[in-house]
Amino acid sequence: MSDIVSTLKILKRRFPNPGAMELGSPYQNLVGVMLSARTRDEQVLKLMPGFWNAFPTVEKLAKATTTQIESKINTIGMYRQKAKNLKKMAIDVVSNFGGKIPSTMEDLVSLAGVGRKTASVVLVCSFDKTAIAVDTHVFRVTNRLGWIKSKTVEDAEKKLLEMVPSKYHQTVNRVFVKLGRYICIRSPRCWACPVREQCAFNKKNLVAPKNANEILEDMDRREKILETLRENAT
């Protein structure tokens, strides 16, 4: 337990920014995460100001036509399916939940286009609830660290929920996505990893390449761009 907490504290110092889709209200967080499925966060954040302008509330989104929604999100992948899901989600929220984004896992996953991962992000970011959203980054990094040995996302989520104190669930969602995006990539940059001493991975890549400084500068630049986009996206 102390290893888990100390690892998370180190990572929180290295990656202090909120998650890219922590946009403010539950409505904004939910829409952001729904749009970000299999899409780069930067692309989603760029279209957000125009989206909020057109659909500032879930009621406005419910009344919009699918074509109107598509026209605001057609720069990202799977936008037709995402537009359909957004409209259905908004209608459900208005008719079944009085226009308020629900705050339980059961209710959230009843909405169109909302799976456990999306629901977990909303629960932890919007409602301060216990939840861990296991995406590809969280799955890879926590297996490499040796926290879990899981072959499926479902098993990883169950184990992580048992082992990580609930106070740190939001931190898990924030820092592992960033560690996985910049450092613990497919061929990991262990030489740049702030938790390499805490990591159990047996194929660590500890030799920094000649262009290490450039890589580090690029990570910082990308993170700054993302944070600026996030701040401007609400």
Ligand code: SF4
């Ligand atoms: S030391 Fe390497 S494998 Fe372990 S978490 Fe860091 S980057 Fe990933």
